[in-house]
Amino acid sequence: MGWNSWNKFACNVSEQLIRQQANAMVASGMKDAGYRYIVIDDCWQKSRDADGNIVADPERFPSGIKALADYVHSKGLKFGLYSDAGVLTCGGRPGSAGHEFQDARQYAKWGVDYLKYDWCNTGPRNAEAAYTIMAKALRESGRDIVLSICEWGDNHPERWAQPVGHLWRTTGDIFDAWQGKEKWSHGMTDILDLQAELWRYSEPNAWNDPDMLEVGNGGMTTTEYESHFSLWAMLAAPLIAGNDLSKMDADTRRILTNADVIAVDQDPLGRQARRIWKEGDLEIWARPLKGGEQAVVLFNRGKAPATMKVGWDQLNLPEGLTADAKDLWNKQVSKGLRGSYAGTVAPHGVIMLRITPVP
Numbered sequence: 497m498g499w500n501s502w503n504k505f506a507c508n509v510s511e512q513l514i515r516q517q518a519n520a521m522v523a524s525g526m527k528d529a530g531y532r533y534i535v536i537d538d539c540w541q542k543s544r545d546a547d548g549n550i551v552a553d554p555e556r557f558p559s560g561i562k563a564l565a566d567y568v569h570s571k572g573l574k575f576g577l578y579s580d581a582g583v584l585t586c587g588g589r590p591g592s593a594g595h596e597f598q599d600a601r602q603y604a605k606w607g608v609d610y611l612k613y614d615w616c617n618t619g620p621r622n623a624e625a626a627y628t629i630m631a632k633a634l635r636e637s638g639r640d641i642v643l644s645i646c647e648w649g650d651n652h653p654e655r656w657a658q659p660v661g662h663l664w665r666t667t668g669d670i671f672d673a674w675q676g677k678e679k680w681s682h683g684m685t686d687i688l689d690l691q692a693e694l695w696r697y698s699e700p701n702a703w704n705d706p707d708m709l710e711v712g713n714g715g716m717t718t719t720e721y722e723s724h725f726s727l728w729a730m731l732a733a734p735l736i737a738g739n740d741l742s743k744m745d746a747d748t749r750r751i752l753t754n755a756d757v758i759a760v761d762q763d764p765l766g767r768q769a770r771r772i773w774k775e776g777d778l779e780i781w782a783r784p785l786k787g788g789e790q791a792v793v794l795f796n797r798g799k800a801p802a803t804m805k806v807g808w809d810q811l812n813l814p815e816g817l818t819a820d821a822k823d824l825w826n827k828q829v830s831k832g833l834r835g836s837y838a839g840t841v842a843p844h845g846v847i848m849l850r851i852t853p854v855p
């Protein structure tokens with residue numbers, strides 16, 4: 497769980513921005529909710545010096561990366577950077593190709609805890625080999641650094657990225673819309689559809705990454721952002737906020753810090769949800785939780801409210817079982833349910849439930 501600069505700020509990064517976001521992560525309650533990593537995405541780099549060392553943009557980061565990492569750490573947070581396996585990053589800054597060990601040593605000296613490693617300008621490189629080199633470089637750096645693989649699902653990372661990295665992007669970039677497809681990017685529900693078959697590849701320390709959150713960036717309604725956040729939690733996705741933490745409205749904060757939804761995302765079993773039923777615009781996603789509980793999302797992609805029902809048989813629970821179901825958004829608990837749960841789901845909305853069998 498953390499925050500990354502890209503979705504909201506793109507190349508417009510600076511040390512003031514990063515300090516401000518770190519402050520806001522603490523002040524807003526995001527840190528208390530479990531968010532830890534502050535990650536600077538592309539465009540913090542400028543050049544390489546005569547020895548080949550990577551140099552941060554001196555105008556945007558005049559105090560240097562080490563001082564910034566120290567500042568983030570002083571807030572009880574972790575610090576992340578971005579690089580690329582190519583000669584240049586996607587934003588045209590120096591990449592790490594041929595400098596992997598040198599860069600990893602530099603990151604360790606600076607106090608970096610997380611590296612997002614992108615895939616632009618990599619020419620004929622083999623992805624598994626390229627990411628394995630950086631993984632080795634990070635391990636040999638002497639510092640514990642999370643490796644976030646970002647090759648957009650192009651080379652079936654689900655087949656090799658565990659144990660190379662800790663998380664891997666499964667698609668091109670998300671954009672802040674309910675739906676849609678552009679050349680390299682997709683709206684929220686289009687990204688969701690690309691995750692449905694990947695459930696078997698995700699496990700603790702090795703996560704499918706359906707890309708960062710757009711909650712709070714303005715392109716979707718509050719209901720749609722609740723759906724986005726619920727579904728990402730069902731996917732056991734890394735929850736990387738991508739909004740301006742210093743300017744969150746009440747709904748954005750309420751969504752991003754919903755402790756019940758976060759608990760589903762972070763469930764120790766680490767199992768990704770499966771889409772267990774779909775008919776037209778209506779679908780049901782379910783994921784087993786530790787201790788025999790289940791998380792269920794009733795999802796309505798349609799334009800009208802829909803009455804939906806999930807039966808215990810669909811969840812592989814005994815039909816005679818009595819269970820309580822907590823609605824994780826309105827916090828109401830339906831007690832002593834037998835056989836099924838039914839409710840009315842708002843257009844573009846979800847009902848997200850935690851189902852607890854009663855002994």
Ligand code: GLA
Nearest residue numbers: 502537538586587614646669
């Ligand atoms: C790629 C990645 C994005 C972001 C940009 C930065 O598109 O997929 O998440 O890091 O590069 O240029």
